[in-house]
Amino acid sequence: METTLYYWPEIQGRGEFVRLALEQAAVPYTDLGREDEAAIEAFLNDAGIPTPPFAPPFLVAGPLVIAQTANILLYLGQHYGLAPNDEAGGLWTHGLQLTIADFVVEIHDTHHPIASCEYYEDQRAEAKRRTQDFLDNRAPKFLHYFERVLDRNPAGPTWAVRDALTYVDLSLFQIVAGLRYAFPRHMQRYERDLPHLAALHDRVAAQPNIAAYLESPRRIPFNTMGIFRHYPELDALK
Amino acid sequence: METTLYYWPEIQGRGEFVRLALEQAAVPYTDLGREDEAAIEAFLNDAGIPTPPFAPPFLVAGPLVIAQTANILLYLGQHYGLAPNDEAGGLWTHGLQLTIADFVVEIHDTHHPIASCEYYEDQRAEAKRRTQDFLDNRAPKFLHYFERVLDRNPAGPTWAVRDALTYVDLSLFQIVAGLRYAFPRHMQRYERDLPHLAALHDRVAAQPNIAAYLESPRRIPFNTMGIFRHYPELDALK
Structure with missing residues (x-):
């Protein structure tokens, strides 16, 4: 196929x-x-x-x-095989992914709070206001939530769901990697309280297929056109 | 259960x-x-x-x-029984619902482009800018998309998917009803080009269980605390 x-x-x-x-x-x-x-x-x-x-x-x-x-x-x-086969496990995994999707919208909107079709440069003042709220309230809320999910996993904090990798782990890797790129100063601060999430990032990056992918030309580098963008003036906010 | x-x-x-x-x-x-x-x-x-x-x-x-x-x-x-049982039909229905979810975020953010935990009154200027883009670009794009989905349904434009109601039809009813409340002036204009969507709204509202629900106290009225909010100054934008 x-x-x-x-x-x-x-x-x-x-x-x-x-x-x-x-x-x-x-x-x-x-x-x-x-x-x-x-x-x-x-x-x-x-x-x-x-x-x-x-x-x-x-x-x-x-x-x-x-x-x-x-x-x-x-x-x-x-x-x-990237999710549990049973109904409860499948719904739990998918619900987590939808919460990641909500987080991704909010990450995107830090630099585009007004119009996704306009340039960042034409909405900088609003982006600063939105990013301030994101850094103060929204990012910590989402990140601590996912840390809690890892902490409460009955199979232990190695993976978000069950005792093996799911697509949610892959997505959480991408969230951590992306936020480290976009907001290095703030992520360093947040990660003091996110030991499970930081360990998960490294664990996913070390999976043989993922490690090979990340070093290949198939992995496009982070840049200031995507969802995760590094604008120093936004990471410099208090 | x-x-x-x-x-x-x-x-x-x-x-x-x-x-x-x-x-x-x-x-x-x-x-x-x-x-x-x-x-x-x-x-x-x-x-x-x-x-x-x-x-x-x-x-x-x-x-x-x-x-x-x-x-x-x-x-x-x-x-x-609110969705097809086969894989292709289930994924198509769910994908439509996720696009409705994206639309709902954008509808919400017209009045809260900066911070969901702050008052509308403290982000009015930004709300006007965001709403202008929503009315010019985003709302027509989403609404015409759903009109197209109805138009292309191989079973005819009665429902969004297959030849019977799904949860997507219920959600599209809510989108139309909510936008009519929030942006009555603009919706009247949009609906000239949305005959299938307008007919779907009425068809869902006439389902016996839905009709009974809408007249019951279980249906909370639209108000300016929810996702769909009527602020005359936003609907008055060109």
Whole structure:
């Protein structure tokens, strides 16, 4: 079965959560946007598709068109052992991923609180106000929540769910890595109280397939076009 | 099996998408926050729960704790016939719901672009800027997308998915009803190009269980505390 990811070629963005899962599970896939960016718009504009996605990322897996990052991970989790098979475990894992998705929106909106289609430079004042609230209230709330999830896992704090890796662990790795890039000063402070999350980041990075991926050209570097952006004036906020 | 919804008692909010599904499927449920608001915080703070939600709404269904609106609907869809049973249909339905969830965040952020914990009155200037982009770009993009989904349904534009109601139809009803309340002037303009979506709103409202619910005291009226808020100065924007 052919598996094709459609996502923008120049950023990690939301597509990265999917790439990490595909890489960890060693699924053969084509990252089509990186070969042919125009294929994304062509698919979105194809009037013959009865199940059109709203936006990238979307995955075409054989006959299936799967839109929305968390939905793609739900599918990959079930097919490639990246989530528990039982209903309670599956719903718990997916609910965590949806909370990560909410966090990702808030991370994005620190630099784009007014309009995602306008430049950061045209919403800098608002970005400072929004980032201040993010750093004071929202980031600690989300991060401490995920630390608590690890702490309460009946199988121990090695993984977020059960006694083995799930797609949530991969996504939490990406959250930690991204926030370290975007807000290095604040993350250093937060991480004093996040031992399980910091250890999880390292554990995921050391998985053989992930380690190989991170060193490959398939891993796009963080940059100031994606979700996680490093703007020194935002990290310098108190 | 006991089914208990935990959600804030004074707003429709995200809980309303769950309430509509429970009502349509005639699931006996307790809307616990309306009887005992303190029960929500008590549950969130209960250190004995290995699968703690991040925030309401969450549903406790027998032994299951299900967090996140779209995840609750995934569960209700599978158990109460509110979604297709096959994998392709289930993923398509859930992906649509996640796009509705994205739209809901953007609707909320029109009045709270800076900080969800601060008053609207303290972020009015930013709200005007964000709402202008929402009205010009984002709302039409989402609404035309859902109109297109109805238009392309191989079973016809009666429902969003297949030839019968799903939880996505219930949520689209709520989106239309909420936007009519919040932005009556702009919705009137948009709806000239949204015949399928407007008809879907009426079709859902006429479902016997939904009609009875909407006339009951269980339906909390729209107000300026929830996601959909009517601020005349925002609807007055060009």
